[in-house]
Amino acid sequence: MKVPFVNIGLQHRQIKSEILGIVSELLDSGQFILGGDLVKFEQSFAQLCGTKYALGVANGTDALFLSLKALGIGPGYEVITAPNSFLASASSIHIAGGTPVFADVREDFNLDPVQVRKAITPRTRAIMPVHLTGRPAAMDDILAIAKEFSLAVVEDCAQAICSVYKGKPVGGFGDLGCFSLHPLKNLSACGDGGVITTNNDALYEQLIKARNHGLRNRDECEFWSYNSRLDNLQAAILNIKLGKLSEWTARRREIAAYYIERLSGLNIILPIDKPSEKAVYHTFIIQSGRRDELKEFLAAMEIDTKIHYPVPIHLQVAARYLGYGLGDFPVAEAQTGTILSLPVYPELTDLQVEYVADTFRKFFKN
Ligand SMILES: *Cc1c(COP(=O)(O)O)cnc(C)c1O
Numbered sequence: 001m002k003v004p005f006v007n008i009g010l011q012h013r014q015i016k017s018e019i020l021g022i023v024s025e026l027l028d029s030g031q032f033i034l035g036g037d038l039v040k041f042e043q044s045f046a047q048l049c050g051t052k053y054a055l056g057v058a059n060g061t062d063a064l065f066l067s068l069k070a071l072g073i074g075p076g077y078e079v080i081t082a083p084n085s086f087l088a089s090a091s092s093i094h095i096a097g098g099t100p101v102f103a104d105v106r107e108d109f110n111l112d113p114v115q116v117r118k119a120i121t122p123r124t125r126a127i128m129p130v131h132l133t134g135r136p137a138a139m140d141d142i143l144a145i146a147k148e149f150s151l152a153v154v155e156d157c158a159q160a161i162c163s164v165y166k167g168k169p170v171g172g173f174g175d176l177g178c179f180s181l182h183p184l185k186n187l188s189a190c191g192d193g194g195v196i197t198t199n200n201d202a203l204y205e206q207l208i209k210a211r212n213h214g215l216r217n218r219d220e221c222e223f224w225s226y227n228s229r230l231d232n233l234q235a236a237i238l239n240i241k242l243g244k245l246s247e248w249t250a251r252r253r254e255i256a257a258y259y260i261e262r263l264s265g266l267n268i269i270l271p272i273d274k275p276s277e278k279a280v281y282h283t284f285i286i287q288s289g290r291r292d293e294l295k296e297f298l299a300a301m302e303i304d305t306k307i308h309y310p311v312p313i314h315l316q317v318a319a320r321y322l323g324y325g326l327g328d329f330p331v332a333e334a335q336t337g338t339i340l341s342l343p344v345y346p347e348l349t350d351l352q353v354e355y356v357a358d359t360f361r362k363f364f365k366n
Contacts, residue, residue, distance in 0.1 A: 001355045003343050005304040008183055010347035011248075015240050019190075022236045034212070035232035041239050042195075045179075048162065048242070049171035051197040053204040056230025057211050060158045060180025063194035064092035066228060067176040068126070070206045071152045073098040077125040081156070082111050083314045083324075084332040085130040089156050090313045098125070100322065102314050104329040107269065109133055109285070112331070113141035120145075126152040131160035131170050133271065133308075134186065134252075134282035139165050139173045146174075154178060157197075159282035161187050162249050166276050171197040181230075181238065186252070186282055187245055189234040251346035252281040255353050259284060259342065262357035266364045269338075283308050284344040291340050297363045303356055306341045 012019065026032070038056050045054035057063050073079060074097035081089045083102040090100040101124070103115040109132045116127060127146055129137035137155075146153045153174030157163070161179055163170045171177030179185075181193030198204050209216060214225035256279070260270050269287035273279055285308065288294055295305050312332050314324035326333065342356060 001302065001352060003303045003348070003352045003356055005306055005341075005343050006184060006345055007347055008188075011188075011345075015244065018240050019237050022240065023233065026233050026236060032232050034229060035235070037236035037239060038230060038232045041230075041235035041242070044239065044242050045195055046197060048245075049169050049177065049197045051172040051177065052199045052201075053197065055196045055198075055204065055207055055211065056235060057194045057196060058228040058230065059192040060178060060182060060185075060194040061088040061092055062211075062226070062228040063178035063180070063196045064088065064128070064154065064156060065096050066207055066210050066226070067154050067178055067196055067203075068093060068096035068098065070203050070210060071126060071154070071175065073125055076123060078121060078123045079126045079128055079154075080111075080116055080119045080124060081128040082109075082130045082132065082332070083312045083329045084109060084309065084335060085132055085156065085313065086158065086309065087313050087316060087318070088158075089128060089130050090319065093128070099123075100313075100319075102324065102329060104331045105132075105335075106138075106331065107287075108135055108271070108274075109335070110135060110137040111142065113138050113145060116142065117145055120149055120151075124149065124151060126154055128154045128156055129174075130156040130158075131163050133285055134160045134163050134280035135271065135273075136160065136163050136165035136170050136277050136279070139170075143173060152176075158182075158185060160280060161185070162245065163280045164278035172199060175200055176203060181234070186249065186280055187238065187241060189230075190237055191231075191234060193230050193234050193238070195230070248346040249280050252344055253279075255344050255346075255348060256281045256284050258353055259344075259357060263360060266361070268364075281344050283341045285339050285341050287335060287338040288340060289338060291338050294360075294363055295340055298356075298359060301359045303359055304343065307336075307339060308341050310336055312336055 093100040103119040155174040155177040158180035177197035179195040181189040214223040
């Protein structure tokens with residue numbers, strides 16, 4: 001039985017005719033930029049995150065970058081983030097003009113508040129927790145540190161739409177929440193897209209101009225800025241997908257629960273919710289000392305797995321100027337040798353999920 005790591009085509013099977021219908025309507029109306037579908041999407045998204053506002057932008061990296069700019073991050077300022085994230089968490093800080101500073105993570109892949117505190121300097125301006133794998137970061141501790149040192153908080157929610165921490169969805173804890181709608185994310189556009197969430201009126205007013213050339217209205221420009229809008233066509237498609245999101249999230253959690261049940265008792269670390277969390281399993285990552293062998297064994301049985309991510313950001317060539325080296329973040333570095341992501345998308349059949357668990361168990365019995 002083949003189990004690919006992703007299958008984006010399958011996701012569209014149930015909603016294809018609806019999508020084609022809306023695309024056809026929009027081709028006739030020509031409503032492509034800042035149209036009604038975008039407004040509707042932004043309202044639904046804000047409601048989903050329990051925030052006052054949501055703002056569509058061109059992609060998740062722009063969501064982070066524009067958010068940091070809106071907070072005044074620039075030369076001389078440091079932003080603390082996780083070294084084990086997708087590289088855009090750090091690159092967005094650099095392209096905003098600031099300096100990424102890393103702090104090590106805990107067993108659950110999220111920022112360790114103790115290490116965040118140690119990374120604070122007089123130049124620190126903000127903390128960017130990443131809700132990596134769809135599991136919420138330790139927001140109570142991070143918000144307490146931010147308050148103590150008067151730091152802003154930008155949540156990188158790219159992998160974590162609808163992920164819940166202490167009863168509240170991510171995206172509304174910090175000053176700003178940043179989401180990606182990349183085709184591989186839990187809610188995805190048919191191309192690139194991103195969203196910024198906030199409860200802050202002033203930041204919202206700033207960002208609505210910042211994503212659209214700095215324009216206050218059609219003819220008056222307040223400051224030079226970027227063109228980083230979410231296409232109305234994408235928003236229209238996303239409105240259809242939003243209707244499926246809770247079902248898809250429930251299915252991801254169902255598959256994760258099954259894996260956890262079937263794989264417990266083996267000599268591995270499983271990604272289990274704490275009582276305060278409801279993870280959305282963008283990825284399902286186990287940790288094993290025999291990772292490479294295991295990956296090979298599963299591949300031979302036609303089960304595709306991935307490593308998120310094999311090279312931590314602080315050891316990337318692009319980050320060399322920051323002066324970090326091997327040994328700086330022992331937990332994150334050790335995890336790169338043990339982590340393995342199993343297929344966890346909603347369209348997996350029960351038979352496929354059972355086959356993954358059975359095959360996985362077989363490896364540890366041998
Ligand atoms: C995907 C992702 C991003 C970037 O989003 P894009 O839409 O691809 O620009 C940023 N941070 C994390 C953690 C991501 O997973």
